Amino acid sequence: MKTLLSTLFIFCAATCVKAQDNYDVSLISKDLMPYASAIVRTEEVTIEVKDLDNTYYHVKKAITVLNKNGDDEADIAIWHDKSKVIKDIKGIVYNQWGKPTGKFSESDFDDDSGHDGFSLFTDLKIKHYQPKIADYPYTISYEYDVKQKQTLDFEDWTPIGSDGVAVEKSSYTFICKPDFKIRYKETNIPSSVVTGTNKQGLKTYTWQISNLKALKYEPYSPIKRTIMPSVKIVPEKFIYRGVDGSFTNWKELGQWQYDKLNAGRQVLSPVTVAKLKELTASETTPKAKARKIYEYMQGKTHYINISVGIGNLQPFPASDVDQQNYGDCKALVNYTQSLLKAVDIDSYYCVVQAGSSKVSLLPDFASIDQGNHVILCLPFKNDTTFLECTSQNMPFGFLGNFTDDRTVLACTPQGGKLLHTPKYTAQANLEQRKASFAINADGELSGLMTTNFKGTNYENRDEVIYESVKEQVKDLKKIYPINNLDIESSDLKQFKTEQPYTTETLKISARDYGSVNGDKIIFVENPANRVTSGLREVRNRRNQTYINRGYTDEDEITYALPAGYKVDVRPANVLIEKPFGKFEVTTTVNGDKLIYKRSLQLIDGTYSKDTYQELVDFYQSVMDADGRNITLTKGN
């Protein structure tokens, strides 16, 4: 009897394990395999709000890594700081048959300072560990608990983290007292929330998703936030690092930022105030005064980020910046705001999601985590002006491609207001080049080339312009695809006018630009601005075609031909017009001059997914045309 019992027990134990956590790789549906290097077998994220300053996270995850490319998915990284404490981490490694082969725990983890690449210091830390497994496929399962002393910022649920990862199942559960009110935002979630009450009488919200195929990278896709599944949750009432508040919309959230975090941090010494008054005394309009102050701030400060505690949301006082001459975006915006206030100019502290990709704040859903940067808005009548305060060189009122054309939150004394930053159109983002070259009988090219950069292109030469002339020449030689390029002189200038622009004037020569073959000289007609790699095709595209920012390139090159030569082979003119762009090339001969004109325009916007192939063909035509040669022949 005894024997039988223990056999039964073993049997049961084995089946129990199987029923719960069988990570045998052969059980994964074949449908999930294409383009997948890792597969999330299960993910369960549970958030329980115990109190306004007490939230528990429980995360349980199992992921199968199919090959080396998926290794990074097994890299476990958990951010923490004084108010976000990791309670427990434990995990198991399984082989391809789902048999456990090893364990790991918190002691295996490294604990390093958080690096964001731009901060001098932040008090965030990161615990991380990556099991090193040589045999593929393998599975790791792990769980951990985190206690957070705040309820303002809950982690979003984003079941698909990256391209190349498929998901078997993933769930997100939020638990709170019945009187704790939340709002949530579902994006691309097929099944809606299930609500209920658990045994303890607490309210539960649960989302689930299963069998998501791995995504393959598709160029010109819409902004990730809009196409990936996600759920965001925000509280109505909260405590964040000892500061309480409540909000249901942007107006109230902006009000909280203004009243609780920014107010009272704009005091400047009477000496500074007097200095600013004197500085701006000769200016008559508020805008001219603001420009003076902005340039004063740029000359005085530089960007250094130190983020400690609530410092990730709250700016350092203006008086600190006045003494230290440095600060992060929040501190520098707050400082500039105080400087302007000293001469009675009102301005708004604006939260924005910065980056080349134009990500707007969700107009219908207020939450604290949607911005990563702060800029300043000057609400002049019919002339709203935005200022980037972390740059020492940007022109007054210029945002460039970092914060252009997107919805931002202005924190005003009357509460939050959504504003939209200015857009630089395809016509405005102009790169305009004019060159007057001579080609001699040896194939040498020489002459003058002038380029104007406008719109977001204003910044195209920022990497070069602040360098010594010697280094400038080195860089410019890398920028232009002209073989044997020699730059005799370079002159780069930036004009910080209402529509700022950069000019570049180069006196150049290039021996063997044309290859001489008997009585023929062959040279590429487009010397400076060739598209050399086209777009890749995408079979079975899922996404619409999205062009984030448009531009216009105009090149006009005049070649003076060597005496005694005439044009033998001249490529045909090209004109392609599409809804998303236009490309035109003409080559004309006028006496001993050959004039090459090229214009290429790409228009921003969202187009159908089928448009993508047209875009591929468009760029292929541009590339083909850009590679074309002119052949000159001696004599008649």
Added chain:
Amino acid sequence: MNKFLLIVLISIGLSNIAYAQDFAPGITDQEIDMVKYNKEPQANAVFLDEFGNTRIDEVNDHIRLIFTYHAKIKIFNKEGLTHGTIEIPIHISEDSGEEVGNVTGTTYYKDDNGILQKTELDPKKVFTVKDYKYGSTVKFAMPALRPGCVVEFKYELISPYWYDFRGWTFQDDIPKVNSQYETHIPGFWWFNASIRGSLKLSKSDSELQRECFSSGGAKADCSHMTYQMKDIPAFVEEDYMTARKNFLSAIYFELVEYTNPYTNVKTVVTKEWSDVDRQLKNSDSFGSQLKRTSLLKERITPLIAGKTDELDKAQTVYAWVKKQIKWNDYIGIYSNDGIKKALDTHTGSIADINLTLITALSAAGLNAEAVLLSTRDHGAVNTLYPVLSDFNYVVARLTIGDKTYLLDATDPLLSFGLLPFRCVNDKGRVISLNKPSYWIDLNTQQKAATTHTFDLTLLDNGKLKGTVTNYYKGYDAYEKRKAIRKFNTVDEYVEDFDEKQPKLKVLKSEITNLDSLESPLKEVFNVEIEAFDNTNHEKLSFNPFLWEKRTTNPFKLAERDYPVDWAFASDKRLVLVMHLPAQYVIETPPQVVAFALPNKGGMFVTTFDTQDNNTFTFSNITQFNKSVYDSAEYPYLKELFNKIILAEKGDMIFKKK
């Protein structure tokens, strides 16, 4: 011998020097009013003065290195402001580590009214950031920076790693007016000093300091050395060069011997290679590991059972070790936890894996030795005398008959005998359990070779149809395998290859030897290429360099200061067989050229041949036979690329009959 890679032993005679010391704090009117540095007018900032001092002393009953640093930097413009943020990397280990203290700093500037002001650094704003297990960075931003200001700061760094005496880098990204380093080494310790880089010391003096060190009852005199450089130019990096450390002017120290001041026991650390050999052979984390053949014998005996060929055995063992242990991203020459742990946990450092490999090869009865080397980013090694800290990597050297192979089992995609790019750096030291160590050259072991063969027919619809066959060997095969492995399946790779080239359609593909690392990797694509829109044209122009056509020279500078270091030689070949439709003849054939570098350094050759009226063969060989080209060879290299570009520009013309 390249003048930049020179490592020179410093020998200094005793002389009476004035008591050299740190420069006086504070600034002069001239320094605050300076608008540019006349010797390098384009510099954004300049070190006006820099002083460092390291002594060995007792701190709380422990021997410590005490390093003090003092610098004064003039900042000319906004771009120079970054030099006002100071970062001090420090080493840490399990139970102790380096510590930075006594940080002080002052910023001097003229305010808007032209009055000299100063702002002190707030000691609370000195931060320590932990980068990883063994390293942190102490950081601070100097306050009140503005163009024209002068920052002056000091700190003290106390290190428990007295055996790793602190070196000094004279040269930086900005110029220095003066840089001085002093050392105080008690007679209990003896270090070798060596200098790297092309700049000369403007002063090097020594004096005897009486009884500068005492510990318990023991007392010692110190040798007090002073090294100084003046007017140091900024260091400017060039493309295709090895570690900047190889070229920066700096001084390094290596422990030779020491006497424990408490016990009076003398230890010779590195004097001769024979000492190092002995030390390594007896080291728990090196030689002892190499002796653990019994540990491996039981594991590999079944693998090589029945095999008689030594190469076959070696390849089997090599493949097995690659699969057994996965690299954990740590490098070094010591297996700290031992190879048994690495084998048990299937994970280990460079040393864990390659010492396992050497031991396993020995266990299989093969002649395997360890090779210590320094990776490319770690710099060249000192060959004048043993400097163990110069080495950061270990690989296996296998001898079978008269052939030798260098093996690294840390990357599963490396073929047998292929050293990873990072390891191809200057010289390596062979350490064997039973004979004295010796140098070997790590260069020119293997090359990168690729052959593209096209057999294409031009169809009446303007398309080219046929096959493309590619062979990859050596480093090219390694890189290609790595590229294919970036995809989950070969099909996904082919799809990507196809999608990246809108004009090309892959009809069928076959990739062979993807996993047979010892054979050339072969790709065969049946393709259709949209070459022309149709064949109704009177003339068709066609460029035979259809796989890869170079249009710009990779070398832009008129001349170089440093050698071009590609690490390995290369050989690229193209063979194109093309069949034209009956109605076309070749009007303009491609240029037939042959260009060569001096001393068989490389060549670019094309040939052209017609089989019948409608079929031609075009071939091209591009060879670079050296892995390193010195600056005197640079103009030839640059000109060869110019000629290549001109040759590749030439189109063929097909004409209707």
